[in-house]
Amino acid sequence: MTAKRWFPNRPFCDGGWQYMEQVRIGVIGTGRMGQNHCRVFSNMRHAKFVGVCDVNGDLGKEIARKYEVSYFRDVDSLIENVDAVSICTPTPQHYELVMRCLDRNVHVMVEKPFTETLEQARALKEAAESKRKLVVQVGHIEKFNPTFIELRKVLEGMTILAMNFNRLSPFQGSNVDVDVVLDLMIHDIGLVVDLFEAEPISMDAYGLSVFSDTIDHGLAVLRYDPGLLVSLTASRVTEQKVRGINVTSKEAYIEADLLNKNISVHRRTLGDYVNHKNSGVKYRQESLIERIVVPAMEPLFLELQDFVNCVIENKTPQVTAADGYNALRFVLLLRDKILETMKVQ
Structure with a gap:
């Protein structure tokens, strides 16, 4: 039986729940960590790896060709085509990108540190708490070691x-x-x-x-x-x-x-x-x-699998926005x- 998951601003059935077997996922930032996210998502059963976005067009296109997915020139175009994203950009870009995704009702996995400043982290924590149907997970990978x-x-x-x-x-x-x-x-x-x-x-x-x-x-x-x-x-x-x-x-x-190990x-x-x-x-x-x-399990696989499962099952992730805020503080x-x-x- 396929699990229920909720996607605001997506086609609805069953009183707001939508039956789907896979989460459409995009990766923002294709540096070293972003490429690892691409590798894991491309082999994950319940994830449909849609595409990548990177300010470095040549690198982004290269990674997109490698995994046979789409390259998106801008973040908004990627967000329009996915249910969830992994944000693997430099830390100063985290705040604006996470907030943009939440405004568009897209689930977010963001690498650590959560944000550049504590004020930004507090604002994102409050925004995540106000969007209770959205999953916001912070990438403290060692918890999944x-x-x-x-x-x-x-x-x-x-x-x-x-x-x-x-x-x-x-x-x-x-x-x-x-x-x-x-x-x-x-x-x-x-x-x-x-x-x-x-x-x-x-x-x-x-x-x-x-x-x-x-x-x-x-x-x-x-x-x-x-x-x-x-x-x-x-x-x-x-x-x-x-x-x-x-x-x-x-x-x-x-x-x-x-x-x-x-x-x-x-x-x-x-x-x-x-x-x-x-x-x-x-x-x-x-x-x-x-x-x-x-x-013998890869921590990153366990972490991203938890993220995808939380999106599908509408669960709270093991590392929440509040956890990311507390660690940064x-x-x-x-x-x-x-x-x-x-x-x-």
Whole structure:
């Protein structure tokens, strides 16, 4: 049976619901991330990939030919032919594009950061809340990382004492349009906001400029009540690419590798003294390490699949406009603290 989904300003049946098996989708912005969206949508069962729009006509046409879809010279032409869009443009363009899509009753998936400023994010959050029949999803992809999904299951019932988030990359190939806080740390801030509803009782943050005139290496320490410490390190000056979460709890120490998709759980060890006949008494310590099986699924596929399913089933996405606003608010606070400490130095 085909699911119901609602499309304002589209042909109606059944009291405003329209029966369709596929969501007509377009991609705005065909840079590196936009091309990944194109690849995923072109192979998604319930998505009908219609076309792309990009200010770079040559690139847009090349991607359109690759996936045998239409190239649209302007955003309005694309919007007229789709039910939903993925916005993968530079951040300064997000606000105007999302607002234009909402005004035309088109569902929106927009990459992070949500907007350039907190005021813009607040305005989009309010606009999304007023358009309750439209899906507005923000691209915090790590929430859909199978390793993080399994880690949440592992942590259920545990007493967490400390969490360390490490997101490290080489400078070459990094996004130099923004600093490392808005480029990398925001991913882990999104996870922190997802894990802990309460606000931290204190925040300290520090940073360094190495290869640019902005933040290339950042460290933040958050204290939650009662007695929980969360540290986040984001860097684009390392030669090794790292995406890891380490958790210290009363019950175990957990290592989660978001990049290589594996989780190790080190359970509390017990030591005892063993009496060997020939060598006397010796101390022996045994440890238990659990290797958690992580499904081999692409986070971007899971994220975009959630978006399409929410459009079809008229559901709330896992990362809403409010979530995107909260993550941006959090990360801008940390960014300001880092910049303050760098001025002092």
